[in-house]
Amino acid sequence: EVQLVESGGDLVQAGRPLRLSCAASGFIFADYAMHWVRQVPGKGLEWVSGISWTSGTVAYADSVKGRFTISRDNAKNSLYLQMNSLRPEDTAFYYCTKDQSGRYFSTFEYWGQGTLVTVSS
């Protein structure tokens, strides 16, 4: 059974950094691209960032480019999101998702339960 468990969500002040982690199990983590997707409570979904299986391809939404960094450790079956210069508008649930593909970005096949990041001004 595929499991994605996010951690690291917290209440932080604007301008401070925060690092999210996602522990993956139930599949060969090194074979698949991974993503972070966020959702402001009561609002829609927003793709944040994606990383291919070997970390050869990484991409970011314009809203976080230059502030957030996605990374992965295939030996630890873990995905990370380093968030710097946080803004109140970054407040959201952050979901870790598994792609169906390894090399390319295509589909959010499985989702974690999310971790809440709250940025205070």
Added chain:
Amino acid sequence: QSALTQPVSVSGSPGQSITISCTGTSSDIGNYNYVSWYQQHPGKAPKLMIFDVSNRPSGVSNRFSGSKSGNTASLTISGLQAEDEADYYCSSYTRSTTLVFGGGTKLTVL
């Protein structure tokens, strides 16, 4: 990275069919078949319902189907059931090597 366009809400009676549209551009839906649909119930994580325009993951009811014409993708739910009431989101791969979601559609089963 403009969001794909979906209707804010749709509704239907049990047993009826509904269709939710998702309009993009030639930079996303129009040129790629990586269009997916997700169902989200309140307080829950989204669930993949359709991938690659028209494919259903194992375990998803065949009442759900997807299609694409030009820059617009569609999700059709036939034989509406009360449990189908949820928010639905489309997504697409884009020319910029990113993924983009639609704004979401709230489905109400009357």
